[in-house]
Amino acid sequence: RKEVEQDPGPFNVPEGATVAFNCTYSNSASQSFFWYRQDCRKEPKLLMSVYSSGNEDGRFTAQLNRASQYISLLIRDSKLSDSATYLCVVTLPASNTGKLIFGQGTTLQVKP
Amino acid sequence: ETGVTQTPRHLVMGMTNKKSLKCEQHLGHNAMYWYKQSAKKPLELMFVYNFKEQTENNSVPSRFSPECPNSSHLFLHLHTLQPEDSALYLCASSQSGQISSGANVLTFGAGSRLTVL
Secondary structure (H helix, E strand, O other): OOOEEEOOOOEEEEOOOOEEEEEEEOOOOOOEEEEEEEOOOOOEEEEEEEOOOOEEEOOEEEEEEOOOOEEEEEEOOOOHHHOEEEEEEEEOOOOOOOOEEEOOOEEEEEEO | OOOEEEEOOEEEEOOOOEEEEEEEEOOOOOEEEEEEEOOOOOOEEEEEEEOOEEEEEOOOOOOEEEEEEEOOEEEEEEEOOOHHHOEEEEEEEEOOOOOOOOOOOOEEOOOEEEEEO
């Protein structure tokens, strides 16, 4: 089983749609969770951290379900500029090296 | 210069060549990383350095040799590579290697796209 698993997509949605991505992780003791965004032929950039209580940043909402070991990202009112690959990232426990494990990424294409 | 800078951005080399990738961070971070990104695969962690000391080698073949002379610079020396080593090599830095939601957020460089012929 992969340490971090995502549906690679692509998800093709019209502008203004709401879209949700899920990510599952295998290590129940994982400690920190993030969503990164990677544009085509660019480097990944932090989109948002994911907190146990859930958190929202504008049109983006992240949720963590520790019992089921999954993380979600909800994007409301999709814009063309949201087209990118969204990477789920999990930090392994019992380490002081800050080792982050990346999922394969989910590709989103927002169409006009 | 700000952020994390990688050079060269593109590199084509033969299997018998020796080349190096360079990474420099201007963020005052203490941890630096090399990641490999191949098509349709997750980012693979290669090496981690904390305060210039290597703290992680993720079973990387010896044809990849990292060097970290100080907390701001990281090199990846390449020799006798294979075509399957062609990939995007990403350098990243973070404030520290400690596990906490803020301190280990990674800032990536733009990457060095390597092609091995």
